[in-house]
Amino acid sequence: MAEIKNYTLNLGPQHPAAHGVLRLVLELDGEVVQRADPHIGLLHRATEKLAEHKTYIQSLPYMDRLDYVSMMCNEHAYCLAIEKLLGIEVPLRAQYIRVMFSEITRLLNHLMWLGSHGNDCGSSTILIYTFREREDLFVMYEAVSGARMHAAYFRPGGVYRDLPDSMPQYQESRIRSAKAVQERNANRQGSLLDFIEDFTRRFPGYVDEYETLLTDNRIWKQRTVGIGVVTPERALNLGMTGPILRGSGVPWDLRKTQPHEAYDRMAFDIPLGKTGHCYHRHLVRAQVVRFFFTSTRRRPRSPLFPYTTLFRSCVSPTASSSSAWPGCVRIRARSSWTTTRWRRLRANA
Amino acid sequence: MTSVAIRPEELRENVAQALGALARSVTLARGEVTVVVAAADYLQAMQALRDAPACRFEQLIDLCGVDYSAYGDGAWEGLRYAVVVHLLSVGLNQRVRVRVFCPQDDMPVLPSVGGLWASALWFEREAFDLYGIVFDGHGDLRRILTDYGFIGHPFRKDFPLSGHVEMRYDQEQRRVVYEPVSIEPREITPRIIREENYGGLH
Numbered sequence: 001m002a003e004i005k006n007y008t009l010n011l012g013p014q015h016p017a018a019h020g021v022l023r024l025v026l027e028l029d030g031e032v033v034q035r036a037d038p039h040i041g042l043l044h045r046a047t048e049k050l051a052e053h054k055t056y057i058q059s060l061p062y063m064d065r066l067d068y069v070s071m072m073c074n075e076h077a078y079c080l081a082i083e084k085l086l087g088i089e090v091p092l093r094a095q096y097i098r099v100m101f102s103e104i105t106r107l108l109n110h111l112m113w114l115g116s117h118g119n120d121c122g123s124s125t126i127l128i129y130t131f132r133e134r135e136d137l138f139v140m141y142e143a144v145s146g147a148r149m150h151a152a153y154f155r156p157g158g159v160y161r162d163l164p165d166s167m168p169q170y171q172e173s174r175i176r177s178a179k180a181v182q183e184r185n186a187n188r189q190g191s192l193l194d195f196i197e198d199f200t201r202r203f204p205g206y207v208d209e210y211e212t213l214l215t216d217n218r219i220w221k222q223r224t225v226g227i228g229v230v231t232p233e234r235a236l237n238l239g240m241t242g243p244i245l246r247g248s249g250v251p252w253d254l255r256k257t258q259p260h261e262a263y264d265r266m267a268f269d270i271p272l273g274k275t276g277h278c279y280h281r282h283l284v285r286a287q288v289v290r291f292f293f294t295s296t297r298r299r300p301r302s303p304l305f306p307y308t309t310l311f312r313s314c315v316s317p318t319a320s321s322s323s324a325w326p327g328c329v330r331i332r333a334r335s336s337w338t339t340t341r342w343r344r345l346r347a348n349a
Numbered sequence: 350m351t352s353v354a355i356r357p358e359e360l361r362e363n364v365a366q367a368l369g370a371l372a373r374s375v376t377l378a379r380g381e382v383t384v385v386v387a388a389a390d391y392l393q394a395m396q397a398l399r400d401a402p403a404c405r406f407e408q409l410i411d412l413c414g415v416d417y418s419a420y421g422d423g424a425w426e427g428l429r430y431a432v433v434v435h436l437l438s439v440g441l442n443q444r445v446r447v448r449v450f451c452p453q454d455d456m457p458v459l460p461s462v463g464g465l466w467a468s469a470l471w472f473e474r475e476a477f478d479l480y481g482i483v484f485d486g487h488g489d490l491r492r493i494l495t496d497y498g499f500i501g502h503p504f505r506k507d508f509p510l511s512g513h514v515e516m517r518y519d520q521e522q523r524r525v526v527y528e529p530v531s532i533e534p535r536e537i538t539p540r541i542i543r544e545e546n547y548g549g550l551h
Contacts, residue, residue, distance in 0.1 A: 041478075041494035046503060053510050055538060084379055236407045236439060239468025245439075252439045 006034055013042050017120050056082055056156060064150035069112045071141075072098075072105040075154040080260060082156040094158035095262040100196075101144070101153065102261075108137045110285050117282070118214060121223045126213050133206055136199050143167055143192045163192045215283070224279040247273035247281035357382055360443050367401035368394055383446045391449045392460045398436060398445065399465055406436035406445060409462070412472035414480030415448075419506040430457040430482055434469075451482060461487040479504035510534065 012023040021042035027035040047066060051059040063074040076098060083090060090098075111130040118126030138148040143164050145151035153160050167188035170181045187198040214220045230240070235248040245252055253270050255263040273280035361382045365375040371394040373385045386394040398404045415431045428450040436445050451457030461484035463470040473484040474493040481502035484490060492499060496516075501508055511530050519526045 041492075041496075044494040049504055049508075049510060053537070058537070087379075237467045239408055239410060239466065241408075241410075250439060257442050 013039070019116060060155065061150060061152040064152060068149065070105050070109040071149055071151055072101050072154055073109075075152070076102050079154045079156045086156070088157050090158055090261070092262070093162075097159050097163060098154055099262050099266070101140075101159075104137055104140055104196075108134055111137075113285060114210060114214075114282075118220075121220060123213065123217075123220065126210060129206070129209060129213070133203070139167075140192065140196060140199075143195070165191050167192060167195050221279060224282055225277060227278040229275065229277045243284045244281060246270070247277075247284045249274050360445070363401075363403035364398070364445055367397050367404050371397065381444070381446060383448060385448045385450075388449055388452045388459055392462065395434070395447070395462050395465055398447070403441075404438065404445075405440050406438045406443075408437040408439060409434060409466035409468045409472070410437045410444075411435040412462070412469050412476065414476035414482050414504065416480060416504065416506050428452070429454040430480060432459055432476060432482060434462070457482045458485055459483075460485045463487055478502070481505065 007028045009026045009028055010023070011026055012018040013021040015022075018024075023039040023042060025037040025039070026033050045062075045065070047059075047062050050062060060075060060078060063078045064071040066074045079098075082088075111134050115127035115130035115134075118124075118130075141151050141153075142148050145153040145160060167190070169188055170176070170184045172178045172181045176184075187195055230238075230244070230248050232248045232250050235245050235250060240248070241252070249272060251272060254260070255266075256270060271284050273284045357377055357380045361375055361377045364382055364384060365372060368375070368384065368386070371386060371390040373387060376383050376385075384394070384398075398406045412432060412434045415433055416429060417425045417427065417431060418429050419425075430451040432449050432451070434447040434449075436447065438444070449459060451459055457480075459482060461469065461473055463473060463484075464486070470487065470489070471493060473487055474490060476482045477484060477487075477490050478492040478494050479502055495503065501513065503512065511532050511534060513530060514527045515530045515532075516525055516527050518524070
């Protein structure tokens with residue numbers, strides 16, 4: 001009988017599935033990975049060392065590049081740290097702007113994840129779909145900061161400047177007629193807030209498309225259900241946070257447990273997974289995406305809040321009215337956190 | 350401002366009580382609790398923080414090295430290297446920061462807490478890589494972030510920002526070669542000199 005040994009394989013650092021430069025030294029038994037030795041330093045830029053030699057403001061654009069799919073969230077953490085050290089109180093308007101753009105960033109991030117995860121699992125269509133929506137979000141970035149990705153928009157004490165009153169327009173050219181340009185500019189006639197509102201109105205339809213493509217898709221489920229199971233204890237021990245931790249069913253979200261900025265003035269729900277495998281992590285993130293328009297159209301509890309246009313139609317689909325989400329009712333994470341349910345969970349913990 | 354569910358004064362009392370004589374100091378600043386422990390008590394104190402019913406820090410969020418040699422522009426007289434750990438309790442919604450100084454400056458060694466929290470393993474590799482702090486009992490203390498064959502510990506204060514070597518592809522040798530750095534350190538903090546009537550504003 002032949003002696004069978006595990007096969008050692010090098011993956012990356014330049015590999016389409018590595019998304020960036022990740023190198024994995026894998027030990028395979030057939031198709032199953034038995035051991036993986038990740039070499040993660042290929043993108044390390046010693047940001048801390050660079051920041052030691054710069055002023056606080058000069059270091060800020062580096063924060064965009066730490067995790068280049070959640071640019072403003074990194075800036076946010078950096079600004080919050082400086083504000084805490086200096087004891088700066090941020091104006092309420094700036095707090096709302098930062099929360100709104102943090103959520104836009106979250107959506108950018110999750111769309112990138114959903115698209116590329118789908119792509120890696122063999123559905124390249126979803127990548128094209130999510131990048132279509134990312135384009136609109138980049139337009140929002142560009143409108144406030146002038147940059148599509150590395151915005152440097154949040155500053156210690158607030159933001160770089162107020163939201164613009166008008167949106168940039170497409171121009172007529174040799175390849176695009178006046179009529180076509182007019183069509184493309186249709187949702188750019190008002191302010192940035194009008195543009196965002198238009199997006200939040202269109203977006204639920206897009207999420208339905210993603211869910212139609214993936215959530216009930218047999219191939220998708222074959223490749224994710226039961227894969228990479230992480231128990232809650234293991235997830236905590238490994239220091240996991242965010243949607244990965246919630247995918248394992250641990251009720252933890254900083255926006256609820258330790259709310260910063262204006263998050264405690266917002267009403268929003270947080271999906272919670274159950275089994276901790278790949279498919280539930282997908283559901284948790286996909287539902288965060290679905291909750292996005294709840295978050296940008298959050299009900300403000302403060303009368304000071306200036307963005308009446310944005311919040312004009314703030315009736316948000318909550319977790320309990322699942323009939324409001326065609327296509328994701330049958331299979332979804334165990335429960336979603338409504339605010340009251342959340343309080344009860346925390347009280348019992 | 351960040352608000353934490355549990356009152357920080359209460360947390361400080363709880364941590365001080367759980368650690369007893371193991372803690373050198375338990376301070377509260379800007380709503381955050383910082384514990385300083387001695388290297389000899391480090392492992393025991395961490396175990397207590399994880400298991401004590403009023404602490405229950407089941408997550409290690411961050412572990413990093415610190416080099417104090419340039420602290421306060423040379424005013425620092427104490428030990429050079431420290432390890433700072435941030436713990437989070439998901440169950441009790443509280444955080445604590447633990448600082449422990451390495452007893453020897455020329456050979457900084459501390460016990461590894463990888464047995465308590467698996468997340469510490471990579472962070473300890475990072476602190477070893479960047480600061481040269483050795484973690485006793487780690488089991489797999491390799492470099493994690495720097496280049497293969499890298500020499501030195503780049504986050505030490507005496508390591509220059511530009512490093513010592515640079516890398517390029519050599520056409521003639523047809524391979525990647527390492528050479529001493531060719532760039533000069535430069536001043537990048539702007540010196541702002543405004544002329545009279547700058548920009549016509551005043």
